[in-house]
Amino acid sequence: MSLETHLLFLFCVALATFAQCLTGFAFGLILIGLVAVLQLLPLGEVAVVISILTLGNALVTVAGPKPQLDRTILTPLLISSLLGVCLGIWGLGALDGRQIAWLRLLLGGVIILASLMLVLQSKPREQPSSFSAYWVAGGLCGVLNGLFSSGGPPIVYHLYRQPLAYELIRNTLITVFACNAAMRLGLVTVQGQLSLDTLWLSAEALPLVMLLSWLVRRYPPKLSLRAVRLLVFVLLLLAGGSLIAEAVPELLALYRG
Template sequence: MHDISIWLLFLFVVGSYVQSLTGFAFGLVVMSVAGLFSLVSLEVAAFSVSVLSMVNAATGLYGGVWKLVNVKNLLAYFAAATPMIVIGVYLLDFLGSNALHWLQLLLGVSIVLACLMSLMKPKKDAEASRSWVYFVFGGISGIFGGLFATSGPPISYLMYRQPIALNVIRATLLSVFFITSLMRIAIMGVGEQITASMMWVSVLGLPCVLITSILAKRYPPNISPQVIKQVALVLLLLSGVSLSVKALL
């Protein structure tokens, strides 16, 4: 457990650093590398991502940012996302115990799809999407969020297509990440799936994420965030493909 924690802490630092500079998904970075190199079980990795993402989102919403949230669309989103998060959490527990290779394959394919979606630059729509669109994307994001704590790519793609202010988009996305993480943790708690290892890794990862986020913003590298994001996407795409191949062999 000691060695695993050290490698995971390093992974948390890398993921937090990339996300702080680019806004890129912390969860995808952690889940892809942890799954590829079997640093820890996917259940433990997903739980720690949920805890740390919730803390990160809460920090972003602090100071009245939460007042900008588009509540109507958020309700439509979670009407579909909630049951899918429940299904995703219990599917992760079942596959982790009975069909690990299928779980690894599913994670690999999910990472590849998430990277491809992140590479697509959404264009602003002339009109705001209707509530049923948020409902559909809520179902898709919910299953990813329940399985691997990576609900970001689908809903982020949808939100950045909306003809609304960027601060409203950011506040709504942060709220989605916070509530999704909180729900995922609560569902695991009710199902008595939270283990000591999950808590231990999450507690150790917290200062790493917070300190790295502060330092990355205060001392950014002399490299364009867009370049860093593109490099991260390529590496994640390769890790997703490698994980899928690993699961099939």
């Protein structure tokens, strides 16, 4: 990678970290979307980098006093998402070169869905959802994390519709994403897919992630929630739309041939 490519990658990391600190999610979605659009790294490699950086972000974000968590909510989400990560990793390994375009199309759709969820004002439920709904949301989150370290949409949509406090939702999201990242990283390491180049790239970006996370936590920007959602919405929409625009011609060419 050239110096320009490294700097561009770090800029993408900074944008994703800032969005994550403000919204509680979207780090993986924004980073993998921007990196894929700019064609800086293969999707499989950037997914591993995201897992490492997610752990670093979580360590800084929840550092300090014991975070507020509810075990009755966390347990089904955590168990089902970890099982989903295993399924997603298996699915990623089963894909061949001809199916990469489908993966890009799926990723673009997921990113656009996440962007819409940020601007749609869903009224919270008066009563909590059924226990099974947490298992479904966690499972879908894990599969997406296993595929490309971007499992935010299903679990974010589910939790933000519940009658729960913001701090509880935020801490739950960070905990689930961190555990999913650790599981994915462990599976990738066992499979021998953790390269030295990936480790160096993660080491290069990790100080930036931790520094920005600490700064935003210590000096939160004076932005309205609407402004934050609009900013992240635009970034996600551009990244997802560009991925779909790239994938569709590839798929048409494959099936015509």
